[in-house]
Amino acid sequence: MNLLLNIFSVVPIQYYIFISAVLFCIGVLGVLFRRNAIIIFMSVELMLNSVNLLLVAFSTYHNDASGQVFVFFVMAVAAAEVAVGLAILVTIFRNVHTVDIDELKSLKN
Amino acid sequence: MNTLIYTSALGLLCMLAEMANLRKLILPIAVLGLCVIFGFNVADWGKNAGFYHNMVVIDNYSVAFSGLLLLLGIFITLLAGNFYKNEESKISDYLAIIIFTLSGALALVSFGNMAMFFLGIEVLSISLYILAGSKKKELRSNEAGMKYFLMGSFASGILLFGIALIYGETGSFDLGQIAAYTAAVHPSVLFTLGVGMILVGMLFKVSAAPFHFWAPDVYEGSPTLTTAFMATVAKIAAFAAFYRLFSSCFIVSIPSYAWVLSAVAVLTIIIGNFTALNQDSFKRMLAFSGISHAGYLLLGILSLYGNTANAVFFYSVAYGISSIAAFSIAIVVAQNTGSEKIEAFNGLGKKKPMLAAALTIAMLSMAGIPPFAGFFGKYFIFSEAIRNGHLGLTIVAVINSIVGVYYYMKVVLAMYTKDSNEPVIKLKPAYSLVIAVCVALILLLGIFPSLLSNLL
Numbered sequence A: 001m002n003l004l005l006n007i008f009s010v011v012p013i014q015y016y017i018f019i020s021a022v023l024f025c026i027g028v029l030g031v032l033f034r035r036n037a038i039i040i041f042m043s044v045e046l047m048l049n050s051v052n053l054l055l056v057a058f059s060t061y062h063n064d065a066s067g068q069v070f071v072f073f074v075m076a077v078a079a080a081e082v083a084v085g086l087a088i089l090v091t092i093f094r095n096v097h098t099v100d101i102d103e104l105k106s107l108k109n
Numbered sequence B: 001m002n003t004l005i006y007t008s009a010l011g012l013l014c015m016l017a018e019m020a021n022l023r024k025l026i027l028p029i030a031v032l033g034l035c036v037i038f039g040f041n042v043a044d045w046g047k048n049a050g051f052y053h054n055m056v057v058i059d060n061y062s063v064a065f066s067g068l069l070l071l072l073g074i075f076i077t078l079l080a081g082n083f084y085k086n087e088e089s090k091i092s093d094y095l096a097i098i099i100f101t102l103s104g105a106l107a108l109v110s111f112g113n114m115a116m117f118f119l120g121i122e123v124l125s126i127s128l129y130i131l132a133g134s135k136k137k138e139l140r141s142n143e144a145g146m147k148y149f150l151m152g153s154f155a156s157g158i159l160l161f162g163i164a165l166i167y168g169e170t171g172s173f174d175l176g177q178i179a180a181y182t183a184a185v186h187p188s189v190l191f192t193l194g195v196g197m198i199l200v201g202m203l204f205k206v207s208a209a210p211f212h213f214w215a216p217d218v219y220e221g222s223p224t225l226t227t228a229f230m231a232t233v234a235k236i237a238a239f240a241a242f243y244r245l246f247s248s249c250f251i252v253s254i255p256s257y258a259w260v261l262s263a264v265a266v267l268t269i270i271i272g273n274f275t276a277l278n279q280d281s282f283k284r285m286l287a288f289s290g291i292s293h294a295g296y297l298l299l300g301i302l303s304l305y306g307n308t309a310n311a312v313f314f315y316s317v318a319y320g321i322s323s324i325a326a327f328s329i330a331i332v333v334a335q336n337t338g339s340e341k342i343e344a345f346n347g348l349g350k351k352k353p354m355l356a357a358a359l360t361i362a363m364l365s366m367a368g369i370p371p372f373a374g375f376f377g378k379y380f381i382f383s384e385a386i387r388n389g390h391l392g393l394t395i396v397a398v399i400n401s402i403v404g405v406y407y408y409m410k411v412v413l414a415m416y417t418k419d420s421n422e423p424v425i426k427l428k429p430a431y432s433l434v435i436a437v438c439v440a441l442i443l444l445l446g447i448f449p450s451l452l453s454n455l456l
Helices: A002-010 A013-033 A037-062 A066-096 B002-017 B023-043 B060-083 B085-109 B114-132 B139-170 B175-184 B189-205 B214-221 B224-248 B251-276 B282-302 B309-337 B353-367 B373-387 B391-417 B429-447
Strands: B049-051 B056-058
Touching: A013 A037, A013 B139, A037 A066, A037 B139, A066 B114, A066 B139, B002 B023, B002 B060, B002 B085, B023 B060, B023 B085, B056 B060, B060 B085, B060 B224, B060 B309, B060 B429, B085 B114, B085 B224, B114 B139, B114 B224, B139 B175, B139 B189, B139 B214, B175 B224, B189 B224, B189 B251, B214 B224, B214 B282, B224 B251, B224 B282, B224 B309, B251 B282, B251 B391, B282 B309, B282 B373, B282 B391, B309 B353, B309 B373, B309 B429, B353 B373, B353 B391, B353 B429, B373 B391, B373 B429
Parallel strands: none
Antiparallel strands: B049 B056
16 A cells, blocks of 8 residues: 555656546547447546546645545446446437447437 | 435435335425425525535525526426326336436535535436436437437536646635635646636536537437426526536636637527527427527626626526426427427417417517516626626627527417417416416516516
8 A cells, every 4th residue: 555655656746647638638539539339438438537547646646535535426427327328328229220329310400 | 405405315205106106196295395395495595504514505596596496396397297197107217317307406506516516417417318318219319318428428527627637736626725725826727727628518518609519409309398407407507507616716717718708608699599590390499599598698607707696597597487488388289289390389379379378478588578587687697798898799699689589489470370270289287387387487577577686
């Protein structure tokens, strides 16, 4: 445990910000450019998890536990969100037999 | 404080009532429970206190908005009984989700901590994803749920990154401590970036241009009652949270984003109004009109130096009750004619003069014509904007609200000048009650705006 804390405090905070920002951008690009709904879900998860990493890093940096507690909230919410998202995906798959979001055009003008 | 706990408990009760075989009693229990909670909420008036380490902060602002949201929630619950009559076995689930959504909305107007803000917005959104996709066998509803889910979770991710950056800068999630930090230290670029990301997330949630593209599709595809819920409760709660967040701790960053907010407000108003002009679906038209209303409300946020809470509140009340009236009439018409197009309203003036008059009042109120509540909503927002030096924006907004009159009148003209051979329209008592109360409130607030204009 102590070793882990040491590693956290030895690595400068900027590194964590950079890696989180990179992960977040990969997630954003995934949402914007991939057309498969399941991959979009994964990209959203990546965005949320990059935020978790950032929160934990800041929490250690500030010596303040509230950031880590917030991570639990984020994880719980992400789990609930994915449960609902996959349920919606299943209903769509039952109706159109595809998970490609470009096939969803019944609401366009 | 109690408002939030009781509402969540009522949601659980509705869910469990199914197991206790109380299906027939769920609707009266839910409506009565919400009315009692409304009473508890009113009793909190004048208190100014934080609970649970300032997770929840009760002040007049939160009590006023909670009251409005509960009132809209009561209307929606009343309508739900008849709207879901073909799915009686699932009524407890629907009511429970509606009440959970409401508890998320209540958390959004009374948060004192970023954690509560995030949880509120997620409880509200996740419940709405379910409601939007709740017609499982209808592809349009599935599609609406999917689009809402994708856009909503994407926006939450951006919002969350903003929260993390602000935590990194200030070392706290507490709004009071963040405000104290920004007062003491000039915030760095990290903080400004964080505020920007929260801004983008919130603009997504309130469907302001250029982040509005999901709204028309989702509004059109969702079951009409859910659309009414999204257009009123979700939008008003998101705006109340938006205002609370920016007025309490991000006011220091407003100058950096003033031009962005102005541009977004103008774009939202123009896109909303001009796209609404050539819609033939009533729900889609209301979706675009809702986008333009979001633009008018953004003017209130732009001028928040002048403490425009009251103008935002009055506008929300006027918009909320007019929308509920319009949507409940749309539900009645759609149930009888099976169509959600504007043509479905043809000849309503002859068949059901009272219903047509009610819809006319709702439309005129949304268009901002005196003596209805919507006029004073716009009047207060515009006068606050002028007082804070946004004259150019206000001129654009006024011109656009004149454009708005055209598409609202399209519905009114369809009702009174065209004929149709559609069957006679039947009206359920719950609907008559909700429509009558909404119309009465529109008229009351239009004639005596002082009832609410000096509340906050």
